[in-house]
Amino acid sequence: MPVITNIDDLKRLHRKRTPKMFYDYCESGSWTEQTFRENTTDFDQIRLRQRVAVDMEGRSTATQMIGQDVAMPVALAPVGLTGMQRADGEIKAAKAAEKFGVPFTLSTMSICSIEDVAEHTTNPFWFQLYVMRDQEFLKNIIQRAKDAGCSALVLTLDLQILGQRHKDLKNGLSAPPKLTPAVLADLATKWTWGLEMLGTKRRGFGNIIGHAKDVDDPSSLFKWTAEQFDPRLDWGKIEAIKEMWGGPLILKGVMEPEDAIMAAKTGCDAIVVSNHGGRQLDGALSSIRMLPAIMDAVGDQVEVHLDSGIRSGQDVLKALAMGAKGTFIGRAFIHGLGAMGEQGVTKALEVIHKELDISMALCGRKSVEDLDRDVVLVPEDFTGRWA
Numbered sequence: 001m002p003v004i005t006n007i008d009d010l011k012r013l014h015r016k017r018t019p020k021m022f023y024d025y026c027e028s029g030s031w032t033e034q035t036f037r038e039n040t041t042d043f044d045q046i047r048l049r050q051r052v053a054v055d056m057e058g059r060s061t062a063t064q065m066i067g068q069d070v071a072m073p074v075a076l077a078p079v080g081l082t083g084m085q086r087a088d089g090e091i092k093a094a095k096a097a098e099k100f101g102v103p104f105t106l107s108t109m110s111i112c113s114i115e116d117v118a119e120h121t122t123n124p125f126w127f128q129l130y131v132m133r134d135q136e137f138l139k140n141i142i143q144r145a146k147d148a149g150c151s152a153l154v155l156t157l158d159l160q161i162l163g164q165r166h167k168d169l170k171n172g173l174s175a176p177p178k179l180t181p182a183v184l185a186d187l188a189t190k191w192t193w194g195l196e197m198l199g200t201k202r203r204g205f206g207n208i209i210g211h212a213k214d215v216d217d218p219s220s221l222f223k224w225t226a227e228q229f230d231p232r233l234d235w236g237k238i239e240a241i242k243e244m245w246g247g248p249l250i251l252k253g254v255m256e257p258e259d260a261i262m263a264a265k266t267g268c269d270a271i272v273v274s275n276h277g278g279r280q281l282d283g284a285l286s287s288i289r290m291l292p293a294i295m296d297a298v299g300d301q302v303e304v305h306l307d308s309g310i311r312s313g314q315d316v317l318k319a320l321a322m323g324a325k326g327t328f329i330g331r332a333f334i335h336g337l338g339a340m341g342e343q344g345v346t347k348a349l350e351v352i353h354k355e356l357d358i359s360m361a362l363c364g365r366k367s368v369e370d371l372d373r374d375v376v377l378v379p380e381d382f383t384g385r386w387a
């Protein structure tokens with residue numbers, strides 16, 4: 001077993017062990033990938049203040065996100081096609097999250113269905129909703145999430161239409177993959193992946209096939225999804241979904257203070273400052289850069305979470321120090337899954353936890369609740385002067 005010391009180690013293994021089509025699907029942003037790159041490089045600009053002679057015994061990273069206990073404020077973000085990175089990927093990731101004590105969020109576009117994940121876990125998980133035009137499907141999937149005991153609905157606001165990721169088009173991304181000569185040549189070197197895939201029946205979009213009208217196989221599914229993402233989603237529809245769901249609600253994909261104010265007005269439980277990991281609007285600023293303005297706008301009204309660009313426990317610490325109450329990780333846990341299945345997701349969480357705990361201690365703080373702006377050094381022009 002290789003020695004894993006950081007998320008980059010898992011990323012290298014992920015690349016080696018997963019078909020190119022799915023690795024590329026994970027490791028890409030839209031168009032020029034500027035936002036995708038800056039999500040991580042902007043974290044690097046923030047530095048930490050080393051403090052000494054502070055009693056560091058009895059530290060804890062435990063806290064709450066939307067009133068739910070978490071071992072550290074790091075949830076697994078919704079990631080479509082997780083079950084293509086590794087067979088039964090959503091079940092494996094959900095189990096790792098459950099054992100670690102952090103929330104798992106199941107994507108609408110998952111391979112394993114809501115019911116399947118519920119059947120293989122004991123703790124409630126969060127369900128991420130993409131709003132579709134088909135009202136019957138929408139009502140039905142919300143009801144299915146309720147029936148499965150999901151403890152929060154994460155409503156994604158930044159994907160009414162799909163951002164273009166060049167690699168997906170060039171690779172002919174599909175689930176399951178079409179067995180072209182290039183794909184077969186690639187699979188020949190990824191045999192563990194292939195064997196595990198042959199051993200599972202979960203190879204299509206489990207939440208959709210058999211649940212949406214006239215979608216019974218992968219080919220009808222692609223047509224359906226292309227037509228179904230609802231471009232008409234607005235604040236009125238968000239209110240209606242809030243009513244329909246009736247439980248804890250997290251609004252994901254908020255990047256501007258004006259939108260954060262609108263989101264807070266809905267009475268949601270949290271917002272996620274997120275640019276979808278740089279996969280939607282290329283040219284948007286990184287989410288860590290937008291965090292201060294959003295904290296100023298709504299920090300006293302609603303819980304603020306952040307994702308996009310987190311690759312270490314130090315990144316988590318920086319986001320918390322700048323006001324976020326919680327964070328989400330996407331690629332960081334997918335690298336773990338692609339590298340080593342459930343064990344790899346656990347490893348990713350352990351790496352992040354250790355980095356958070358040690359950095360927190362060296363900054364002279366004993367709990368994540370104590371992290372504040374004094375912990376970090378932020379360049380004066382970090383948020384930038386944009387007109």
Ligand SMILES: Cc1cc2nc3c(=O)[nH]c(=O)nc-3n(C[C@H](O)[C@H](O)[C@H](O)COP(=O)(O)O)c2cc1C
Binds near residue numbers: 077156275
């Ligand atoms: C491969 C991939 C698939 C994703 N699929 C979804 C999805 O189905 N629903 C959603 O709300 N966000 C989705 N996201 C965005 C993540 O939830 C999250 O916002 C993003 O990954 C955070 O950035 P990070 O990967 O840099 O941590 C996806 C991200 C990736 C990398």
